[in-house]
Amino acid sequence: MQSSKKRFSFVLAMLTALAVVLAACGGGGSAAPGDEGSAEKPVELIWYTIGTPQKDVDKVMEEVSKYTAEKIGATVTMKMIDWGDYQQKMQVLVASGEPMDIIFTASGGFDYVQNARKGAFMELDELLDEYGKDIKDTINPAFLEGSKVDGHNYAIPANKELPQQEVWRFNQNLVDEYGLDTSKVRSLDSLEPLLKTVKEKAPDITPFAMDKNYVPYVPYDYVIQNLPMAVKLDTTDYQIVNILDTPEMKEALATMHKYYQAGYVAPEAATTGSTADLGKSGKWLLDRAQTQPFADNLWSQSNGYPITSTPASDAIITNNSVQGSMMAISANSEYPEKAMQFLNLLNTDPVLRNMVDSGIEGTHYKKTADNRLENLDESKNYDMPSYSLGNNMLLYLNPNDPENKWDEFKTFNESGVDSPILSFNFDPKNVSTEMTAVQNVKEQFWSSLMTGTVDPDKYLPQAIEKFNQAGLEKVMAEAQSQLDAWKAENGK
């Protein structure tokens, strides 16, 4: 009997443990008494952001909280989710109603437009007017204008490089070795003599490095990234066209196929996920990338050998570039006003912004001048992705940054030209069935066509036909009617 009693108490203990766990899961939801949110009694803001979780996050946030409690009566808890997991984990966390106040969102990480429409974020128009005035004065207005969804702001974009500009990047060692002239390069065709020389003289080099996401540049802006619907950049009639049907793309694909057959492109480009290995080995001549001021320095530093670049396109301000890094306030935030006050401070106060970015002065970094810092050894425990944490132009400069770094960014931003469909966001709600089919056709044909792996004379008509069978024309018609309505509304 003794032993069965023991067993019973064990079961009881297990059940109690289970009950406790369940109760903990269901927790949350506290009442907000009147004097909360002062320096004495700060409220807690929970901030989800992207990046590899850092060891010292809590330590730094403790310091940050001291500062913000003083300034706005709020403390900050930061939860980092790793790059590859962010999209999926945030879907689950938001769907399950996990308490949170500030959420990192972008066109490529917990998709901004989509989740704004699904109701994940709070509409910020009034909060911005009331608590976010400094943001409006500080960051380039094109950011707030371009990130509107259906006429409303749902997130605060980080002030950083604004337009998107494509460049050809060159492995300068090889350029020097074979005496190539990169000054006349701009179009896809203009690359040929360079590629040819290297292919002949150094057969083990991949002349044109690319992965399966490569798409030849054509002067169009896509309605949805990587679906074949696009509007010409110099359009006057705002006609959405099938990019595969345009003379520019047809020509580019023919050129790509020519390059592929000549062996300028790696035979497996259409299924290659990343060219990082190639970058490390230095066995490539050129590739295409998006630039920002002083990008050559960054690239050279991370590769360990000199990289140079020349423009492959104009600098265009698109939805994609505007929505590259933003912070939204969660729809279930308990303290939306405080959250907005915090975002306001983060985007305008250099002390706070640099603390969040580089950690604690004296521990993670030391200041060498008013606007310069140098990382200390401890900074490896707090290595944050700067782009995702708010206004970049408040950041102190690193030892090898030029003094005029942020001025150059401002000049670059001024040089950008608006895409005709900047701030138009297609809502696929009415055609979601067709969208899945179109998406599948895209996956089937895209990479092999774009990398030149297959002959466009044969596969392009096939692809266009399959796209139309899948309902692309219906999707385009829907997009066109939304675009026309948007155009009328915005007086374009």
Next chain:
Amino acid sequence: MGSFFKNIYRNKALLFMVLPGAIWFFFFSYLPLAGTIVAFKEYRFSRHGFWASIVRSEWVGWDNFKFLFSTDDAFTITRNTLLYNIAFIVLGLVFAVLMAIILSELVSRKMSKIYQTGMFLPYFLSWVIVGYFVFSFLSMDRGLLNQILGWFGMERVQWYSDPKYWPYILILVNMWKMIGYNSVVYLASILGIDKSLYEAAMIDGASKWQQIKGITIPMLTPIMTIMTLLAVGKIFYADFGLFYQVPRDSGTLYAVTNVIDTYVYRGLMTTGEIGMSAAAGLYQSVVGFVLVIFSNYIVRRVDRDSSLF
């Protein structure tokens, strides 16, 4: 009622052993069943949590299911999913039983264990790793197979853009990965067969082959039936890793590598409609459920003892 509790008390040890599994099933299989209504809704977040979101989302009827049947692809993905799974079930059964018998007949126990472990290992590899193994064989310029073809002066093959090889490659790779795991079940039941049956057969002068045919296989039939029935229930589910990672998501191979799971994944990556992926999952499980009931019914007609229920 009294006898019910008495029954429970009498079997408390057995019931206790079932408890962890039962709890697991309750929380991860039965509780989420209520969530399947999201398949009939257009999911939108509500600030009051998950259930509020589900309740407040709009009903859309069968709209979420339409995308599975709307194009020519519907036929391709259903055909691919079914045919591959049938091949896996049939070949998997034959080779797993064969391997189990061979392993059990090995005289050296030690060698048998070594082979068994060796065959078991691939099961623990993720499909991403297996994908790279396969790539090292099939790569266009550095792959082993193309090197060998080169030695014999034959033309190199663009493996990742020629669909005709892929049904064989996928079946082969799946067999290689799964067979060790599947054969363990059969090996365990072979080892559980009463040795006196074999002794009696040997005294009567039965050969090895006669012993296998007359004793081992009949004794294995119930477990073979159960394993097959369970596999039939999953016939509409394709192994995502196998069909996505191993062919390196190569578009030109879709005619033979696109299955329901990869289609759903590719289609919903951009729109991210929870309702539509829930619809796909519900469709797969309902078809699987019907097939299990149906095949179990047939099994029961033939041999009552071998059926699941």
